[in-house]
Every structure is written in C-alpha cells, then in structure tokens.
Amino acid sequence: MRILVVEDEPDLLRSLTQALREEDYAVDTAADGEDGFYKAENYDYDAIVLDVMLPKMDGWEILKRLRKIKKTPVLMLTARDQSRDRVRGLDTGADDYVVKPFDLSELFARLRALIRRSANKTTNVIEIGEVKIDTALRNVSLKEKPVELTAREYALVEFLALHRGEVVTRTQLYEHLFDENESSLSNLLDVHVSNVRKKLGSEFIVTRRGHGYCIE
C-alpha cells in the first residue's frame, strides 16, 4: 500500500512518515500544497493523508482539483473541529476526517478502513480459498496456521487480495509497494512473488504473461 502524506509541519511529517512505514506502508511525502497535488495527480496512491492548512495551495484546493480526475481515498487532517469545516471537507470529497491532535492508532484504523472501502471490502478479513488475510492484524494464515511473511511480501499479498480478480500490472505493483525513495529493481518483485508462492502455494498468485499478476 502506498500512501501520500501532505503536511507542512516538518516534525509532524517526519514522525507520521516513520510510523506509517513501520506499518509497512510505502510512504511518499510532500511539504506544501503544490508538491502534494503534483504527486497526487501523477501516482495512484492507495490513500492520501492531507493537511488542510498548507503553504502555496491549501488542502481544500488540492481536494477540489484532485476530485476532478481521481477517486483516491483522502483522509483530511485539520486543526479545526467545527462541524462547518467537517461538512465542508466531506462535501468537497474527503473520505474521512481526523482532527488534530490525534492518536496514531486512530489514524491507522481510519486509513485501513479507507483503503478497504475503496476496494469494496467490508471487513478486515479477506478469505481466498484456504488463505485468510487479516488486514487489521496484518497477518496471513494458511489452513488456520499462521504463515510468516516479510512486510513487503505481506503488502504484495494484501494488494493483490484487495484487487482480487483483477490483473495487476508490474508497474502498479511497483507504484504501490515501493515509495519514491526506493530504487526498485525489477527482479525484486519477482523475488517477492516467488517467496509468497513458496509460502502460500504456487497457485495462489497467477502470472498473466505480458500483463502482470492476479489472485483468482
């Protein structure tokens, strides 16, 4: 899962990024509105955490422009808790709203819910044959037995599971599993796919040659 965080307070941006990476998200950052909008426009993020008060272009403006072209889930961060602002945020197209100061655990829960909703899933648990994926606890089990996956492997499984039945291109996978700072070597993805197949069964991920991967 790749997430964009747009926040102008450097200390907040740094700790948010770190915490999200530790939750195995690929995180891109933007410290002002223009940069944030540029990134949101050019990558398909799984979710965007967007501060309202930003230099150069404020959160409302980014949201308004983004909604004309994309449906990326957006979680607004704001210091205003007046219902007028919440209504405005939700009307403009924000998918959820978190008021500063917030608890990280709440922010994560809301982010997970956002991503799940955008994939049209209603629960945290995705079952694919004998494989069970719990997106809240971030663990995977095969025939009721827990399977140890690395963070990247888990992210790969989760992303494909959330897009079950769709063919996911390699580019999409790169975009969602690695953030802007990682130099993604093309064979790295193959290594992850092969490791997942070893752990969850070779039929779990199907290769569509020339297109990408798929969980059926």
Add this chain to the structure above:
Amino acid sequence: MKIFNSIKWRLQIWYGLILVAVLAGLGIAAYELERGKTYRQVDGEMMRGVNSIANALHDTPPHPPNGDPRFDRPGEFPEDRPPEELSGENFRLLHLRDQTLFIGNDTNSFYFVVWKRDGSELVHSTNAPTKLPQPEHQPSPEPQPPRMRGMFREISIVTPPGEMILVGCSIASEVKELRLTALKLAGFGGIILFFGLAGGWWFVSRALRPIENISAAAVKISAGDLSQRINVAEAESELGQLAAVLNSTFARLEAAFAQQQQFTSDAAHELRTPVSVMLTQTQTALNREREAADYKQTVEACQRAAQRMRRLIESLLALARLDAGQEQMKRLDFDLSNTVSDCVELIRPLADGRGVKISAELQPLEISGDSERLAQVVMNLLTNAIQYNLPDGEARVKLESQNGMAVLTVSDTGAGISAEDLPRVFERFYRVDKSRSTGGNGLGLAIAKAIVEAHGGTIEVSSEENVGTTFTVRLPAA
C-alpha cells in the same frame, strides 16, 4: 411582576390619584357654589321677611311720619314704648303685606318669632315651632350670621328698639336638592374618572410598548442569543432613539463576542499542531525499541513543539494582560535610539543567517515609556522584516523626530503584503501566509499594536507587492 414594581401600574396609580384629586376638588367647589347660592337665596328671602316684620313693628300703627320724634332719629327709640303696640292688629297688617312669606303652617314656609327686649316672646307666627330658643347676640341692627337648627335655617336681627326678630324656614327641600346635586356631581366625576383611567391605561400601555419590546429583546440577549435586535417602530421618539442606541450596542457586543470566540478558537487551533507533533512523535517512538539517536530526535522534536507552545502561551498572556489593562506601562524617560540599536544587535545573527542586510539610522530621542515593552515592539517588527524578506534583501530601521513625535520606521524589501491582507495584519492570529511555515504565531503585530497604543502612540503599515513593507510607529516624545 409585582404591581408596585411595574412602571405601568405606578404611573396608572399616580395618574388615578391626581385625577381623583382634581375631580374631587372641582366637585366640591361646584357643590359649595351651589350650596352658597341656595342659602343666599333663602337668606335673602328671610331678610326680606325680617325687614317686613321690622317695618311692620315700627311703621304701624301709622304715626304721622313727621312729628313723631321716635322715628326722626333711628337708634334712639324711647324706652317707654309699650309692647302692646306690636300685637295683633299690626301683625295682621304684616300678614297682609307679606302673606306670600308666612302663609299657613306648611313646613316650607317661613315662620317668625319676635322677642321683646327682656327676652319674653312678643309674637310669633302660627307655623313657628314652639319653645324656639332665642338666639344670643349683641344688640346690633346688623343681621347675625344665619344659624342652623336641624333642618331649619334661621336669621335674626335686633331692631334698634331692642326687639329681636327671628325668621326661619325649613330647608329640607333645599338640602334634598343639594344632596341630589352632590350625587349627580359624584356620578359625573365617577364617569369621567372611569374614562380617564381607561384612557390613561391605554396611553401608558402604548407609551410603554417599546420598553416591553426592548426588555423582551434584552431577555433573549441575556439568554445568549446575541443576534436579537429590538424592533424599532418609531425611530424619532425618545424610546426609538434608545432602542437604536441599544441595537448598536448589541451589535458591537455580538461582534466583540464573535471576535472573542474566534480568538479562543484560533488559540486552540494554534495549540493543536504542536500537540499533534508531540503525540505522533512519542507514539511512534514508543511503538518499538529504538536507537538512542532516534529517541534523541524524538525528544528534540518534542522540545521544539513545547517551545512553540511556550511562545504562544507567553503571547496569549501578554495580550490578555494588555487587554485587561493590567500591564501598567512604566513611565520612565529613556533614549529610544539605544533600545532600538540594542534590538538591531540582538537580531543581527538571525538576519545574517538569512542573508538579510540590516541597516539602522538612529537619531537620539528621549521618550517616556516602558523600554522593555517597546523593545518587544521593535523586535517583533525586525523579526518580521527579516523573516518575510527575500534572501539578500534589506531591512532598514530609522528613528527620527517629527512634530514632537518619535517616528520609528522599519522597512523590508520582501514580497510585500497584498491590499486585501494589509488592513488585517494587526488582527490576532491573522497570517498573510496561511500555513504556519514561518513559525510565527500570528500575534506579534497584535501585541506590538497593543503596546504602542498603551503608550498613546500609533502604528501603521504600508506595503507594495514585490517591493517591500514599511511599518511606522509614532510615539509621543518626552
């Protein structure tokens, strides 16, 4: 509302009392006039009776008008005049002459009694009450004031020879008449009073209706609905003017309240970001075991956030004290140029760090005031001039005397402030840069303004976009 606390009722009661007093006075006067008139009439008729009797007593028997010395000089009647002269025959004459006055024993008709000098009765009319007490009075030909005896009114005189003539009559019918008049007067008075009170009530209610409107609006406002206004129907009247004044007061109150709410909400908003930083930093750090360097980074970030909150709290407190007028400005004479040059030296490291050239042109100038507070003003202006400047920009400070005022100008070569933002820069928490990227809390200029104004001075700003901004502080020189 108790009756006696209500202006309406009090007005009505006073008005009613005055109306009653006026009506009673008029009624009593009218009654007295009527009574006096009736009695004068009765008295007049009785006097005629008295005169007739007196004439009858002394004109009959007809003596030759001349030659009788008794009548030549009235007042000197001879003592030896026989009382028989006044009997029988004379009174028949009298009866004849004044029969209209003394007929029968009808109670309404007049009666008379004549006493001799020695107090024995000489004669009385047939209808005279028996055993009529003889009035006591001085021998005088003048009529005495009439006396009342029950329903009878009597008038008496003493003739020059010494007889006392009393004429009386029953005034029962007159008294009855007078009572009727009194009743009529009271009736009319009552009707007038009723309509007067009703009209008064209507007038008072009408006059007080605006007050009721005012009080209804005031009640709603005191209950917290500050958007209430008094409905001003008649703007010209005193109450209309009062309502207009109150309305404008309410409007100012509402604005002040809204401003206060905005201020509180802004202050809370300012605190939210540093608190968020501290929360996310600490929660992230505590999620798992970290390297010492990571903890250090977290603690540093928390410190920055705490410093930011400290600055905000200090600014808020300074403003609150200035608002409450608690912060007494010291009034000491000092050279403002020294203060300004100290500030310039203090800020120089910040200016150097940002590559801003700072220049000062200071003229020694004594002013009276609080040097620490004014130094804060200078620091705030200088910090702005540097932080909102462009790299390699310039900040100029100038202190000079103009028309007995100390004039301090701080100008920069920054991006300038748009005409839209310019009037609002002294507002609390107003930022030209809507994000918090410059690190200020949006209170510096508001504090500077409050301090300058507490010194009786003014602060102004002028700006041209992409050229620079100039702040001008004018303070009364010592």
